[in-house]
Amino acid sequence: MSLTPYIVCRGAEAAIAFYARAFGAAEVFRMTDPSDGRIGHAELRFGEALLMLADEYPDFGAISPDTLGGTAVTLHLSTDDVDSAAARAQKAGALVLRPPVTQSFGERSALVQDPFGHRWMLSQTVEALTPDEMQRRWSEKGA
Helix, strand or coil: CCCCCEEEECCHHHHHHHHHHHHCCEEEEEEECCCCCCEEEEEEEECCEEEEEEECEHHHCECCHHHHCCCCCEEEEECCCHHHHHHHHHHHCCEEEEEEEECCCCEEEEEEECCCCCEEEEEEECCCCCHHHHHHHHHHHHC
């Protein structure tokens, strides 16, 4: 079994170009709707991970965060250098919602929103901790 995120973007062609600039994604392939030129399906490779995306197709319930007025989902992208990743994303046009910060549970992370309304948690492990130690530190911080 595997899980692959499938996102909808208003302007999927521009989104593909953005993800390449911002995150170094490589396009695997795309299928273009012959009736109107929309991208009906595309796949991007982010290191070992795959992301699928398409243009909006409201008649099939495929609606972007722009149309919905936001998103409840955050995509998580692991990196070796979260500061550089956040700067690269911002330079490509992402909005930095939270700049890089080191968390008590061993991660350095930033939160950005791409121009298509999708949120991305950029994360780097700075200290290898067990799940119990992560919880202990988080609980102590909140106390």
